[in-house]
Amino acid sequence: MAKKTTQATGFEEALNELEKLVETMESGELTLEESLKTFEKGVALTRQCETALREAEQKIEMLSQASEDAELEQVSADSVSN
Template identity: 60%
Template sequence: MPKKKSATLFEDALAELEQLVNRLEQGDIALEESLKSFERGVALTRTCQQALQEAEQKVQILIEKNGTQSLEPFTDEPSVKRIP
């Protein structure tokens, strides 16, 4: 799948999933519609997970060095320590 199409698919699925969650959180829809929305949400979640797995595989391929991978753990902490 081309890069642009894959990214668009992920973004569209994520946007639809956010809309479904918002509707479900409001709680003003019928039970049957809630169940259909939940089922759709599960399918969208799987689509997003697959797109993320594909992206992770591409990243691993890109960082491969001399036939061996040198993955480093991700931390979301800044490299410079902030002073409170």
């Protein structure tokens, strides 16, 4: 289960870093060379985020299909509190 947490954390970290890179580039204070390096890093982070989202979407789809195949059970309030 640690892998899932790491993956989610990795996504959040990548997204936060990407947002910071965008802010830095929008400031207009970078040289051309710095801008290109920052852009390159941003592309890599974008790909990382897209991969994580695609994997999550596939997992949700698999779980949804499994749920459709399973029979629904009525859950009473008494069974939940035990």
